[in-house]
Amino acid sequence: MAKEDAFTRLIEALKVLPNVGPKTAQRMAYQLLQNNRDGALLLQQALADALAAVRHCRLCNTLCESEVCALCADSDRRDDVLMIVHHPVDVSSMEAAHCHDGRYFVLMGYVNPTQGMDLNQIAIRQLVERLQTSHITEIIIATNFTAEGDATAYVIHQLLKDLPYKVTRLARGMPLGGELEYVDAGTLAQAVYERRQVEDKGV
Ligand SMILES: [Zn+2]
Incomplete structure (x- = not known):
């Protein structure tokens, strides 16, 4: 099977968000790529930063940016x-x-x-x-x-x-x-x- 194109993969990726189905994901993808490329870059960076920095508190299991x-x-x-x-x-x-x-x-x-x-x-x-x-x-x-x-x-x-x-x-x-x-x-x-x-x- 051929690898999906980048646009399709973006739609699939957006569907990981809560309450986002295929139609909403498609609208979001068009919005980001057509009207708001700066916003898309901000989103990309913020997501990468958060993934690198945020973890679970060692004691209470909430999300935070330090050990406790x-x-x-x-x-x-x-x-x-x-x-x-x-x-x-x-x-x-x-x-x-x-x-x-x-x-x-x-x-x-x-x-x-x-x-x-x-x-x-x-x-x-x-x-x-x-x-x-x-x-x-x-x-x-x-x-x-x-x-x-x-x-x-x-x-x-x-x-x-x-x-x-x-x-x-x-x-x-x-x-x-x-x-x-x-x-x-x-x-x-x-x-x-x-x-x-x-x-x-x-x-
Ligand atoms: Zn805690």
Whole structure:
């Protein structure tokens, strides 16, 4: 089979972006090559720079440009409470709500119950490593109140239930199907303050 031409390969490459199908990718490719070649060069450089510089924080697994991110390096935060979230944007929401002064762990994904509960979608190995090198007594599972968030919370609880941690989950004061990212700071803070201990039978 002949090698695809450069334009086709660009369209294929653009389809790696979330919510970008073939038609949108084609429009983007035309826009970059026809109307905005300077923008395309900026994009090329920014992507190369970010790929070279950005990595996972050794402690919380978020993306950062040093071995340990600023929140993990902050010595004023509590070391005994660890909050587990899906995504770096959830850390931002929690920080904006000023309701958690402990540490974070970022799963960088969620378990999808409709696609076989694939644990490779979340950073389980990194979480286990994090727990082995810490003084944590309470773990707050702060996954979204969606099917994926509940499935992820269940998996995490199964992992932790025989270990000597108090395991809590955010109170269900949040809207059903609620994603932390879209919940206002007051509601989010309330859900953290009213968090409840997870029972042995599940979440
Ligand atoms: Zn960190």
